[in-house]
Amino acid sequence: xxxxxxxxxxxxxxxxxxxxxxxxxxxxxxxxxxxxxxxxxxxxxxxxxxxxxxxxxxxxxxxxxxxxxxxxxxxxxxxxxxxxxxxxxxxxxxxxxxxxxxxxxxxxxxxxxxxxxxxxxxxxxxxxxxxxxxxxxxxxxxxxxxxxxxxxxxxxxxxxxxxxxxxxxxxxxxxxxxxxxxxxxxxxxxxxxxxxxxxxxxxxxxxxxxxxxxxxxxxxxxxxxxxxxxxxxxxxxxxxxxxxxxxxxxxxxxxxxxxxxxxxxxxxxxxx
Numbered sequence: 001x002x003x004x005x006x007x008x009x010x011x012x013x014x015x016x017x018x019x020x021x022x023x024x025x026x027x028x029x030x031x032x033x034x035x036x037x038x039x040x041x042x043x044x045x046x047x048x049x050x051x052x053x054x055x056x057x058x059x060x061x062x063x064x065x066x067x068x069x070x071x072x073x074x075x076x077x078x079x080x081x082x083x084x085x086x087x088x089x090x091x092x093x094x095x096x097x098x099x100x101x102x103x104x105x106x107x108x109x110x111x112x113x114x115x116x117x118x119x120x121x122x123x124x125x126x127x128x129x130x131x132x133x134x135x136x137x138x139x140x141x142x143x144x145x146x147x148x149x150x151x152x153x154x155x156x157x158x159x160x161x162x163x164x165x166x167x168x169x170x171x172x173x174x175x176x177x178x179x180x181x182x183x184x185x186x187x188x189x190x191x192x193x194x195x196x197x198x199x200x201x202x203x204x205x206x207x208x209x210x211x212x213x214x215x216x217x218x219x220x221x222x223x224x225x226x227x228x229x230x231x232x233x234x235x236x237x238x239x240x241x242x243x244x245x246x247x248x249x250x251x252x253x254x255x256x257x258x259x260x261x262x263x264x265x266x267x268x269x270x271x272x
Contacts, residue, residue, distance in 0.1 A: 077125030122231025153270030
């Protein structure tokens with residue numbers, strides 16, 4: 001679809017977008033990024049990522065994701081905006097641009113499932129969420145080519161059921177010891193500098209990631225700084241956590257003998 005120069009008929013213009021066509025365009029670029037990452041062709045990966053960042057198709061999909069598809073589409077950030085018109089969606093597509101600044105997140109508290117504890121969520125503004133959705137489209141295929149095979153949390157095409165099946169396949173033939181471990185406050189304790197070094201991306205994207213990590217949060221009207229962690233509630237936060245945890249399986253197996261490695265499996269679901 002050719003982008004119109006006018007925004008007068010924005011409702012029908014947004015609805016008339018051929019989403020399947022845009023999805024195919026983005027997927028083809030992502031597939032090329034994945035293949036280049038598999039081949040350790042960093043130059044091609046960066047070139048394709050920059051192309052995808054500028055893609056009108058990718059920007060449209062990012063805006064649709066956060067304003068129409070996500071469960072939290074009606075949850076406001078610090079600017080109070082939680083519902084946008086088709087006209088505003090088109091404006092957001094034109095406005096999306098990575099920078100070295102970011103608005104702070106809005107801190108809300110939700111109960112942990114099955115517990116009396118509360119856990120914090122950091123809710124970015126819709127505009128920041130759209131930028132994060134775009135960055136996720138760009139970074140995810142590069143890292144999907146690198147992630148360890150038995151990692152199942154927050155990954156496309158994988159679910160908790162896949163992790164359960166992997167556990168079952170490892171214990172069904174003979175008795176085994178099972179150690180269940182959970183990283184305490186995983187999202188809250190991620191080291192920003194180490195994470196940025198590990199992502200190892202080009203300067204424009206690195207600057208934006210750093211701005212998100214350092215943006216701080218507002219709780220009950222007071223601004224707090226963020227020196228560590230990624231806010232649970234951001235679109236890109238699960239991917240950042242997976243990148244931070246990448247290598248955990250190899251690290252656990254490193255100290256084992258060859259025979260021990262043959263009888264040991266490490267299965268990861270998010271920070272469990």
